Amino acid sequence: MDDAALSGKVLGLEEEIRDLNIKNDQLKRFLEIGKILNAERDINKLIPLVMIETRKCVDADRCTVFLINLERSELPAKYADGLQDQSIRLELKMGIVGMCVLTRKILNVMDAYEETYFKREVDRSTGYRTQSVLCAPFFDPKGEAIGAVQLINKKSGLFTRQDETRIRDTCCLLTNMAQTGEFKKDAIEPLIAGLRKATDSDRGSIFLLDRKEMKLSSLIAEGLEGPSIFVDLNLGIAGYVAITGQEENIPDAYSDPRFDSRVDRQTGYRTRNILCLPIKNQVGDILGVIQVLNRRCGVFTDSDVELLRALVPQIAIAIDNAILFEEQNQQWQSFLEVLAASIDAKDPLTAGHSHKVAEYAVGIARELGLSETEMDILRVSSLLHDYGKLGVSDEVLKKPGKLTAEEYEHIKQHIPRTQSILSRMRFMRRYRGVPKIASCHHERLDGTGYSGGLKAFEIPFMSKILAVADVFEALTAKRHYRDAMSVEDALKILEKDIDTKFDGTIASAMKRYLYKLPSD
Numbered sequence: 001m002d003d004a005a006l007s008g009k010v011l012g013l014e015e016e017i018r019d020l021n022i023k024n025d026q027l028k029r030f031l032e033i034g035k036i037l038n039a040e041r042d043i044n045k046l047i048p049l050v051m052i053e054t055r056k057c058v059d060a061d062r063c064t065v066f067l068i069n070l071e072r073s074e075l076p077a078k079y080a081d082g083l084q085d086q087s088i089r090l091e092l093k094m095g096i097v098g099m100c101v102l103t104r105k106i107l108n109v110m111d112a113y114e115e116t117y118f119k120r121e122v123d124r125s126t127g128y129r130t131q132s133v134l135c136a137p138f139f140d141p142k143g144e145a146i147g148a149v150q151l152i153n154k155k156s157g158l159f160t161r162q163d164e165t166r167i168r169d170t171c172c173l174l175t176n177m178a179q180t181g182e183f184k185k186d187a188i189e190p191l192i193a194g195l196r197k198a199t200d201s202d203r204g205s206i207f208l209l210d211r212k213e214m215k216l217s218s219l220i221a222e223g224l225e226g227p228s229i230f231v232d233l234n235l236g237i238a239g240y241v242a243i244t245g246q247e248e249n250i251p252d253a254y255s256d257p258r259f260d261s262r263v264d265r266q267t268g269y270r271t272r273n274i275l276c277l278p279i280k281n282q283v284g285d286i287l288g289v290i291q292v293l294n295r296r297c298g299v300f301t302d303s304d305v306e307l308l309r310a311l312v313p314q315i316a317i318a319i320d321n322a323i324l325f326e327e328q329n330q331q332w333q334s335f336l337e338v339l340a341a342s343i344d345a346k347d348p349l350t351a352g353h354s355h356k357v358a359e360y361a362v363g364i365a366r367e368l369g370l371s372e373t374e375m376d377i378l379r380v381s382s383l384l385h386d387y388g389k390l391g392v393s394d395e396v397l398k399k400p401g402k403l404t405a406e407e408y409e410h411i412k413q414h415i416p417r418t419q420s421i422l423s424r425m426r427f428m429r430r431y432r433g434v435p436k437i438a439s440c441h442h443e444r445l446d447g448t449g450y451s452g453g454l455k456a457f458e459i460p461f462m463s464k465i466l467a468v469a470d471v472f473e474a475l476t477a478k479r480h481y482r483d484a485m486s487v488e489d490a491l492k493i494l495e496k497d498i499d500t501k502f503d504g505t506i507a508s509a510m511k512r513y514l515y516k517l518p519s520d
């Protein structure tokens, strides 16, 4: 080999070593993150750590995490690494980050100033010059986008495919963080599949115990398509394990008198052997059973039993969380119903107003393409929007004629009352915006509303929807001071005030929604 070829080869090798070193370095960093993740459970401390590592990994100048704030239609920066002023707020559905959240895709932009949707105002206000941008969304347990990670200005050239993989990893991490503590059937399914492989069996399943109905219902049943199946608690091996709490390793199902062959007959499956263990929570209550069927070679062994035992605590925690979550949800829904009913009880003539407003508001929201979460927040805000009316005197509320200026002022007080009562309620995280949304339903775009006299951009988007739904419902229902108006007349009144008092897009969505409704 001549000198030139040799030096070429050396150069090639040097480059390869450099690449390997970089990869090694990145791997080390991610191992570090792994260690931190195991030790640290506080998401507010974790996000900055993950961000610093990600920024270093891809050699970017800045890294920012944005979290969607639905009630303000904003994307405030949750963490901004490499930036002094951390109070950046972007408008939702605008700019590169907004576009990334909207399309749910990774955006790799070479020159931000070449993109029509790039918002130059942010650069102008911070004095920074953005050039290359890499942006990726992350999601909540329901798969809805809850935020985005943005990397700005790669120091060495442009963002690469490898950087895209890296930011995708970071977003997976953030998605997982958002899901921590929340029950996901999807999280248990791989466990069962792994268990089936490890025990060399044909099928794995989990049944949940319903003590009231004396039944077991399938949470996961491999090999069985369709909805959950229910098994009588007094029949079969699974029922026996759920009642007694004993582990059962049955080498030949059909020779065991407790075995119930009806499921086999219904499904055409032939059960040979069964390994079934109870799932108990920390205090020893039986939550359900886990079972594997038909070991491919021979019968289930002691080490198979050990494997199942090792898995049970994780499954028990997931099920316990799911039960708790369901109970909390039911309690919350019943509270909401009671609160809405207590406003209705105040005046039989306006009874059902809050439910009707909720129905219209959600209908508008669906037309506008809002997410399920947004519609839920809107529904709750609608149900509680007039809560402060509990403090309005009956004489004024039920007065048949025109109100005096003084009486009108008294009615207007239901807004600060709603605000004050609702802000004293401890809402779950997703409903934190409800007091604000509910108490802005009488604000108008031109600032002539009450109680804040807020103008267009100061009013939360959901309050603007609530305003249209509220006025439409009030006009089309009978009131103490007038009869019910027809849908057409009510829409005409709304249309007259479009862009001065009501948002035109919202009013059009209301119209579209109404015309889709079956006429009664």
Ligand SMILES: [Fe+2]
Pocket: 385, 386, 414, 441, 442
């Ligand atoms: Fe109101």
